Amino acid sequence: MPAEQRARPFALLRIERQRRVVVAVNRAAAAMGISPGHSLADARALEPGLEVAEATPDxxxxxxxxxxxxxxxxxxxxxxxxxxxxxxxxxxxxxxxxxxxxxxxxxxxxxxxxxxxxxxxxxxxxxxxxxxxxxxxxxxxxxxxxxxxxxxxxxxxxxxxxxxxxxxxxxxxxxxxxxxxxxxxxxxxxxxxxxxxxFGRLDEPISPRRPVPAFRERLSFAEPIATPESIAGALRHLLRRLCAGLEAAGQGARRLRLDAHCIDQRVDDEPQGLTLGTSRPARDPAVLARLFAPLLERIEPGPGLETLTLAATETEPLGAIQIGMDGEGADGGLVELVDRLVLRLGDRAVLRLVPRESWLPERCVAPLPPGQPVPAPKPWPAGRPRPLRLLTPPEPVEAIAPLPDDPPLQFLWRGVRHRVRRADGPERIECEWWRPEGSLGLAVRDYYRVEDGDGRRFWLFRAGLYRPGENPRWFLHGFLG
Structure with a gap:
């Protein structure tokens, strides 16, 4: 509000019981005797030139x-x-x-x-x-x-x-x-x-606007810092203190947040924040500093930073770690590599495949981000060989086969004709009736393992049950080596 406008009497109003009532005034209005609770008529009687506006509680x-x-x-x-x-x-x-x-x-x-x-x-x-x-x-x-x-x-x-x-x-x-x-x-x-x-005889707890992290460190500077080297040095100092607290509590950080407060930060501005997630609980200051290093480039210190706060917003139990002769854990290098890839490519680009209980080939494995716990393993069907490579989605082929349940004699895929020398099957797989979207729209599949004259092995299936007068549809779903 401009200075000349602040000098004029001003009040905020709201409607109470069909009346417009003053809920807030500036100093000029207060000097005229206007205070919260006055009706608009009474306030205007004290100061006819009173400027008003509707209050906006939200x-x-x-x-x-x-x-x-x-x-x-x-x-x-x-x-x-x-x-x-x-x-x-x-x-x-x-x-x-x-x-x-x-x-x-x-x-x-x-x-x-x-x-x-x-x-x-x-x-x-x-x-x-x-x-x-x-x-x-x-x-x-x-x-x-x-x-x-x-x-x-x-x-x-x-x-x-x-x-x-x-x-x-x-x-x-x-x-x-x-x-x-x-x-x-x-x-x-x-x-x-x-x-x-x-008088303190009865407790009056405060509900924080944001959860207070159990592990948090703060560093203020006598003089603002602005160089990348000084910011990185301050972060290493915070990490050492934070990790010492985590080790004493038997915890490891899964998610860290660094907040940087500039000296020219406005009241209604959020501090610059960096968030770092790890695939496993971690409390090695050197490793965490290396993971933070590429993120620090995003901080714009402006005229300088006056405060840095570092908090472990998510933690998990972490006991003593057996280290090798080089000072690293048994798989510390792999864990750090995964975390670096996640930071660079995003958490949706770095995945691992875990078994999932399903008879449908395209659903028997599931992608899982590295930071999520692995569910209890589900064994794949015993004695049912599965290809190492699947086509997504299965590609249609032209096949010649005796009916109703014999394997194909030959098939045409991507313009190349393959003559079948050996075949095994069929293995019938029904769709998961409770999950029609997962069955590629094919209710029944009869799978065959076939080998062509050059020794290449394929996984084919015929879609649907045999019906006289209808040409069956054949698909190539994967390769068996």
Missing amino acids: TDSALLGRIADWARRYSPCTAVDEPDGVVIDITGCAHLFGGEGALAADLTGRLRAAGFAARAAIAATPTAAWGIVRFADAEERRRERLDGLPLAALRLQAETVEALHALGLRRIGDLHAMPRAGLAARFGEKLLQRYDQA
Whole structure:
């Protein structure tokens, strides 16, 4: 919003009980005595030139979500506090910013520079922080004084606050001397719940906007870094710390995420993120650094990076690894090669074939990404030779064969005629009636193993049952060596 427009009284409205009610005002409107809860008529009576617009709760909620995601630079545990706040659990994080006061000053400074009117309070409990930031002055926000705050600072319903006022109770400190049983009987358990949460007697867990990884490392820089060498060095440092934690817990990483925060990152911008998946649990910092190396080229440091965070978002148990004389695991080179191919070609381009229980030749194996667990093996039919190479789909051929069940005497495939010297069959395969799309539209197949005069062996089948007066259809499905 331009500066000249911010200087004019402005309010957001919504419809409540068939009335247009003020839900938010800027500083100019507040100076005129207009506040949330006024009807539009009352607000215009105070300031006829008041500019108004309809409130957009969905847009506001989305913006709060982006701010909560941006605030993950201070802590991985952030949550939206509707309708106008964000709650951040900074336990164990404040020292990274020079203390609680420095963290709060950095947070509000960045938000104000982005054009937001922001206030911050740090308290021992979420309820206390909610009340202090909304009802205390700057000095009280620093010292966390609750007793002198109004009862509305406990996040109580307006009806409850008015009923307490009727009894002469106006401050949180007034509740200390009141009997709990009497308060609960008259005002319900919600009052005592909020009271106990404010003073830490009752737990008030925060539901993070995003799951907090169990294994996460963060690195801040006194001076922004921008060169590929410095970024790679910082990543290696993070990997060593992260893998040490994984080893202590007996875990290995299956998916890692690196977030890079630029010094010019806007509040509503996502940090630059890189995601790395592995085909097996891994915790070797050198191997993971080599896998990350080609991905680091995607980071655009701009004027510089001020923070890097590395998290293992998916982990699996990983015990001690037997290494060889060269320091590598028994199949470490193969695993790293597979991971490199996946990074370069995509997870859909690197597959392995595993047996699948099906009589249909085209369905008896299934492609599986390397990162997925292999199902229990299903044995192929014993005594039923299958070709090593199949044609997909089977190719039609012209065959001459006695009827109804004899093998072909000769067949024409791709313009070349093959005379059959030896043959074996038929082997009848019915379609899977519950999966008609998997049967190539052919209900019954009679397969034959045939060998031509040059020793080449083919796998042919006749489609459908024999019917007098109809020419049978023949297909070549594979090669037997």
